[in-house]
Amino acid sequence: MKNTNSGIENKSASKNDKFSKLSRIRKMLENKSEKESLKSDPILNKRKENPIFNSQKIEDSRKKKKNNAETSKSNSSAMQQKMSAKLDGAKFRWINEKLYTSKGSVSFDLVKSNPLIFDQYHKGFTVQAKSWPINPVDVIIKILRAEKEKKIVVDLGCGDAKIAKKLSGQHDIHSYDLVSDNKYVTACNISNLPLDSSTVDISIFCLSLMGTDWVEFIIEACRVLKIE
Structure with a gap:
C-alpha cells in the first residue's frame, strides 16, 4: 500500500x-x-x-477630421455663393428687360407694389458697375465738383443718389427714382416731376433713359430747365 x-x-x-x-x-x-x-x-x-503616443494620435485624427469638415463646409459655401450670384444675375436681367419694355408709369406701379424688385435691380447693377473701367456717375461728380457757382440739379433715375451724397453741400440736388430708399431720393415717375417749370440749372440722365416712353422723360427734363 x-x-x-x-x-x-x-x-x-x-x-x-x-x-x-x-x-x-x-x-x-x-x-x-x-x-x-x-x-x-x-x-x-x-x-x-512613449506613453503619450496614443493620445497624440487621437488628437491628430480629430484635427484631421475637423480640417476635412471645414474644407467641405468652405466648398459648400463657395458653391452656394456662386449659385446665388447666378440667381441675382438672372433676376437683374429680367428686371432690366422689364423696365426697358414698359412705360414709366407701369414700372413705377410695379416697384411701388413690390419694392424688393428695385432692391434686386440695383444690387445687380452695382455688381455690373464694379467691372466697368469708368463709372459715368463718377465723371459727372467730377464735372459738378469743378463748378464754382452753386447749381440747382435734378438727377433723374438717380439709383442710390450717389451724386447727392457726394455733392449735396456744394449744390442743391434733387434726386428722383421709382423708389425712395434713402433720405436723398424722392419716389416718382420722372415723366411727371414735382417741380415748377424753368427752375433747374442742370438735368442729369445717367444710364436711366429706360422705358418705351423715354422721350417723355426728356420733355419733362426740358420743362423744368431754366430758359436762358
Whole structure:
C-alpha cells in the first residue's frame, strides 16, 4: 500500500513538472514574439516607448477630421455663393428687360407694389458697375465738383443718389427714382416731376433713359430747365 502511494505521488510530481515546464516555454515564446513585434513594427514600438503616443494620435485624427469638415463646409459655401450670384444675375436681367419694355408709369406701379424688385435691380447693377473701367456717375461728380457757382440739379433715375451724397453741400440736388430708399431720393415717375417749370440749372440722365416712353422723360427734363 505504501509503495503504491509513493508511485502515485511520483507520477503527480512528474506531471506538475511537465506543466510547469510547458508554462515556462509558453511564456518564453510569448516574450520572444512580443520582442520581435516591437522590432518589426516601429509604430507599435513607439507606442510602447512613449506613453503619450496614443493620445497624440487621437488628437491628430480629430484635427484631421475637423480640417476635412471645414474644407467641405468652405466648398459648400463657395458653391452656394456662386449659385446665388447666378440667381441675382438672372433676376437683374429680367428686371432690366422689364423696365426697358414698359412705360414709366407701369414700372413705377410695379416697384411701388413690390419694392424688393428695385432692391434686386440695383444690387445687380452695382455688381455690373464694379467691372466697368469708368463709372459715368463718377465723371459727372467730377464735372459738378469743378463748378464754382452753386447749381440747382435734378438727377433723374438717380439709383442710390450717389451724386447727392457726394455733392449735396456744394449744390442743391434733387434726386428722383421709382423708389425712395434713402433720405436723398424722392419716389416718382420722372415723366411727371414735382417741380415748377424753368427752375433747374442742370438735368442729369445717367444710364436711366429706360422705358418705351423715354422721350417723355426728356420733355419733362426740358420743362423744368431754366430758359436762358
